[in-house]
Amino acid sequence: MKKYIMLLSIIAISCSTSQIINYNRTGNVSEINSTKDTITLLSTYSAENENKAFEFAIRNAFENLLFKGIPDSSQNLPLISNENKAMKQSESYLNDLLKQKSYQKFIVESYIDSSNKMKNATLTAAVVKIDVDKLRRNLEENKVIEKFGI
Amino acid sequence: MMRLIILLLITVSMSMNIFAQEADKIAQPTIMVIPFSKKHISPRMEYERNEMVRIAITKVKEGFDARGVNTIDFMSRVKQLSVNDALENDQANSLKDEVIGNSGADIYIEVEASKNAGNSGNNVNVILTAYDAFSGESLANKTSSSPTMYTDNFEKLTEKAIEKELDNLLATIQEKFNLIRENGRTVVLTVGVSEDADFDLDAETDDGDFLSDYIETIVEEFAFKNSYHVQGITSNKIIFDLVKIPLKTEKGRNYRVSRFASLISRELKNLGYEVNRTIVGNKIVITIQ
Numbered sequence: 397m398k399k400y401i402m403l404l405s406i407i408a409i410s411c412s413t414s415q416i417i418n419y420n421r422t423g424n425v426s427e428i429n430s431t432k433d434t435i436t437l438l439s440t441y442s443a444e445n446e447n448k449a450f451e452f453a454i455r456n457a458f459e460n461l462l463f464k465g466i467p468d469s470s471q472n473l474p475l476i477s478n479e480n481k482a483m484k485q486s487e488s489y490l491n492d493l494l495k496q497k498s499y500q501k502f503i504v505e506s507y508i509d510s511s512n513k514m515k516n517a518t519l520t521a522a523v524v525k526i527d528v529d530k531l532r533r534n535l536e537e538n539k540v541i542e543k544f545g546i
Numbered sequence: 547m548m549r550l551i552i553l554l555l556i557t558v559s560m561s562m563n564i565f566a567q568e569a570d571k572i573a574q575p576t577i578m579v580i581p582f583s584k585k586h587i588s589p590r591m592e593y594e595r596n597e598m599v600r601i602a603i604t605k606v607k608e609g610f611d612a613r614g615v616n617t618i619d620f621m622s623r624v625k626q627l628s629v630n631d632a633l634e635n636d637q638a639n640s641l642k643d644e645v646i647g648n649s650g651a652d653i654y655i656e657v658e659a660s661k662n663a664g665n666s667g668n669n670v671n672v673i674l675t676a677y678d679a680f681s682g683e684s685l686a687n688k689t690s691s692s693p694t695m696y697t698d699n700f701e702k703l704t705e706k707a708i709e710k711e712l713d714n715l716l717a718t719i720q721e722k723f724n725l726i727r728e729n730g731r732t733v734v735l736t737v738g739v740s741e742d743a744d745f746d747l748d749a750e751t752d753d754g755d756f757l758s759d760y761i762e763t764i765v766e767e768f769a770f771k772n773s774y775h776v777q778g779i780t781s782n783k784i785i786f787d788l789v790k791i792p793l794k795t796e797k798g799r800n801y802r803v804s805r806f807a808s809l810i811s812r813e814l815k816n817l818g819y820e821v822n823r824t825i826v827g828n829k830i831v832i833t834i835q
Binding site: 430 | 612
């Protein structure tokens with residue numbers, strides 16, 4: 397009896413557990429709109445569930461803005477020109493910003509544009525409007541980047 | 547009481563020293579936004595007759611001001627100059643150079659703006675080109691078009707066009723600044739022999755080198771990362787159209803163009819020559835007498 401219960405438990409666990417997807421930056425970020433101070437980005441990411449995919453998409457949007465730039469946009473150069481150097485010199489700040497999600501204070505608006513459930517994951521497209529001006533000033537104040545000048 | 551005064555004086559002078567050192571670290575450039583003007587047309591005339599350009603210049607300036615970048619007003623500089631309204635061809639070109647040269651601007655940005663009106667709506671195109679005021683080197687250029695809309699509000703369309711690329715323009719200029727910090731600043735150097743001299747650049751030095759070769763050797767020695775380029779050599783002139791000088795001295799002070807000129811002049815004086823030098827912006831002319 398015990399053996400049957402164990403076997404059933406194992407089968408039940410293996411059926412219910414989906415693969416855990418860890419965050420890894422992608423380039424699936426594009427500009428929808430921009431103003432003098434803000435940029436609205438569309439970022440797509442997949443994870444085990446919609447909420448997690450949405451969070452990853454938002455983080456992906458910020459990382460692309462910070463370290464890569466958004467092609468064909470008003471921010472096609474990254475805010476931080478040297479990612480490796482910045483990670484070494486401002487590790488604490490950037491961890492707080494990206495992993496601890498303090499980037500949220502720079503979000504003007506965000507929502508899920510679409511969400512598609514697939515076999516082992518949910519693909520979510522997130523729209524996020526970011527106050528780039530405020531973000532840039534914060535990076536300057538915390539000496540992650542220098543003010544404009546030589 | 548006397549001890550207190552002395553202590554106060556020491557404290558004040560120390561804080562001033564620290565401030566001076568801090569001031570050397572931060573160099574915010576000043577930017578002047580000017581209208582693009584074709585040859586034989588003065589920038590002032592272009593500014594006064596072209597409403598789109600006036601709007602574009604204002605919007606670019608506003609954008610820089612919002613980013614905390616120091617800007618210089620173009621028209622106020624023009625009015626300060628005691629030059630007649632440039633309708634004549636020769637004055638047209640010199641007015642632009644005079645305005646830039648006397649403005650104190652480190653960077654100037656030429657703005658070109660035009661509107662398109664069509665059946666599917668109106669839009670505005672802008673071209674922004676940034677130059678280093680001293681060397682004339684191009685730092686960045688961006689073109690941008692506003693969305694096409696059914697509107698006669700060209701001011702708004704211009705603003706939209708500029709918004710799209712202003713941050714990119716500043717970011718590209720900053721990249722150039724980073725390169726300058728890494729590779730040095732460009733100066734142009736001409737070393738020539740005076741007309742009254744009884745020798746030329748083929749004269750031999752004590753080591754048996756030609757004077758022109760010696761000059762090239764000392765330029766190479768003092769150039770930042772030994773980086774330079776010779777544009778041309780004649781019997782009485784050698785032109786270096788690119789010599790890199792460092793941004794900072796070993797002690798962290800700003801490395802002035804005059805310092806580099808002094809180094810070259812000193813080496814020539816050590817050979818026994820009399821030397822005159824003229825410096826305008828980043829252009830050095832050394833004349834060997």
